[in-house]
Amino acid sequence: MKKKLVASSIAVALVGAASLSYGAGFKVSEQGAKAMGMANAFAAQADDPSALAYNPAGIAFQKGSQVQVGDTTILVPQTEFEGTTKISPSTTVSEKANRDIFIAPTFYATTSLESIPLSFGLGINSFNPLAKRWDAGSAFRDSIQSISIKPVNFQPTVAYRFDNLNLAIAGGFDVTYAQVSLQKVAYKTFPNSAPFAEIAGYQAIGVLSADATATGYGYNAGAKWKPSNALSFGASYRSEVTLNLDGDANYLSTPPRGTSDTALAYLPGSVKTSASTGITLPASLVLGVAWKPTDALTLEFDAEKTWWSSYNKLELNFGAPLAAFNKKPDDKSWEDVWAYRFGAQYALNKNVDLRAGYAYDTSPAPSSTVGPELPDADRHNFSVGSGFHNDFGAIDLAYMWVHWVDRTVANAKETGTFQSDAHILAASVTLKF
Numbered sequence: 170m171k172k173k174l175v176a177s178s179i180a181v182a183l184v185g186a187a188s189l190s191y192g193a194g195f196k197v198s199e200q201g202a203k204a205m206g207m208a209n210a211f212a213a214q215a216d217d218p219s220a221l222a223y224n225p226a227g228i229a230f231q232k233g234s235q236v237q238v239g240d241t242t243i244l245v246p247q248t249e250f251e252g253t254t255k256i257s258p259s260t261t262v263s264e265k266a267n268r269d270i271f272i273a274p275t276f277y278a279t280t281s282l283e284s285i286p287l288s289f290g291l292g293i294n295s296f297n298p299l300a301k302r303w304d305a306g307s308a309f310r311d312s313i314q315s316i317s318i319k320p321v322n323f324q325p326t327v328a329y330r331f332d333n334l335n336l337a338i339a340g341g342f343d344v345t346y347a348q349v350s351l352q353k354v355a356y357k358t359f360p361n362s363a364p365f366a367e368i369a370g371y372q373a374i375g376v377l378s379a380d381a382t383a384t385g386y387g388y389n390a391g392a393k394w395k396p397s398n399a400l401s402f403g404a405s406y407r408s409e410v411t412l413n414l415d416g417d418a419n420y421l422s423t424p425p426r427g428t429s430d431t432a433l434a435y436l437p438g439s440v441k442t443s444a445s446t447g448i449t450l451p452a453s454l455v456l457g458v459a460w461k462p463t464d465a466l467t468l469e470f471d472a473e474k475t476w477w478s479s480y481n482k483l484e485l486n487f488g489a490p491l492a493a494f495n496k497k498p499d500d501k502s503w504e505d506v507w508a509y510r511f512g513a514q515y516a517l518n519k520n521v522d523l524r525a526g527y528a529y530d531t532s533p534a535p536s537s538t539v540g541p542e543l544p545d546a547d548r549h550n551f552s553v554g555s556g557f558h559n560d561f562g563a564i565d566l567a568y569m570w571v572h573w574v575d576r577t578v579a580n581a582k583e584t585g586t587f588q589s590d591a592h593i594l595a596a597s598v599t600l601k602f
Contacts, residue, residue, distance in 0.1 A: 202595035206554015206567035207512025208526025210469040212457030213403035218277035221292035224405040226391035229328035229337035234280040239597030245269040252585010286330035320347040335395040343387040381416025403457040410450040477503040477533035503533040524554040544587035546576035569593040
């Protein structure tokens with residue numbers, strides 16, 4: 170009984186962690202303030218160092234050496250839910266996730282050789298950061314109380330420009346290191362059978378926390394073509410990255426009221442065990458076109474496909490003495506999705522740019538797998554931004570409002586509606602040498 174309770178609790182917790190870490194709802198496309206001001210429609214322009222994240226081939230058209238330091242601050246959505254949950258199936262509840270702030274810094278460095286059309290770059294960023302907290306006494310406490318995902322991605326890149334074709338290609342590696350922490354309430358109702366007859370109907374309630382780390386490897390590639398000064402095309406591909414999470418899970422229970430010393434012998438106290446799983450981050454492809462109808466105005470449209478069907482199940486593996494609970498996959502059935510982005514930039518004068526954009530992202534998670542760990546939905550993104558630049562550098566600022574479409578679900582976790590909104594701020598400083 171003790172082993173079964175602990176194994177079930179750890180499985181539920183780590184399933185939630187993995188879903189949160191790699192859900193499209195928390196795939197952060199905002200990797201540069203300039204691009205974010207145009208709703209991340211940037212694959213065809215790719216004309217500052219953050220091109221390493223959006224289309225690495227763009228660095229081949231940049232002159233000299235540049236260093237960009239930026240920050241993306243995410244005001245984590247205060248998700249609201251109204252409905253019933255598995256621990257309150259007959260009572261309608263209203264819950265709000267706690268407010269939080271997540272800061273994701275970015276660093277990009279590029280240099281182009283003068284003797285040959287070859288460029289090099291290094292990007293350090295975070296594509297999947299997350300912070301989410303529900304109250305300890307919420308109706309979701311058995312699913313999640315808090316979650317923190319802290320990934321760092323390192324991207325060395327090389328690009329080559331074919332001057333006679335106005336075409337550039339690029340390739341690089343992705344090295345992603347991630348730290349995951351979570352906490353939840355775990356409980357178990359005891360059956361009316363030996364040796365639990367005297368505590369039948371009571372619940373053992375405990376707190377479970379888990380920490381895990383992983384390092385994964387992938388690659389990226391890009392191409393940019395400028396057939397004229399008014400038109401450019403961009404394409405960027407990022408491969409799958411497999412993360413093999415390894416960590417520790419700790420469970421500490423408290424006995425139910427009314428138990429005797431004999432019954433307490435069957436309750437788990439403090440247990441620590443190892444747990445691991447493999448998660449595959451999906452491949453993605455971005456296609457973009459940018460058009461300058463006038464010298465001052467630039468318009469861009471991007472479409473991105475993400476192959477989230479690679480995340481079709483989650484399978485946990487436990488260390489001794491819990492190996493008997495291995496090979497019990499949790500179905501996810503996520504789907505491949507598209508995102509569509511439109512951005513505009515207007516040069517107010519030679520030193521000041523104004524930007525705006527809109528994007529529509531679709532969620533890969535079917536209603537059967539949506540829960541408080543990742544209350545994802547299709548979303549509308551609205552952004553504005555500005556840039557101040559001269560021959561020595563640039564300062565870029567941007568703001569984005571993210572509105573999730575109300576998500577009504579009916580599954581084993583809950584029956585009700587989730588509502589979410591988020592605010593994102595970004596700033597970057599670029600120095601040119």
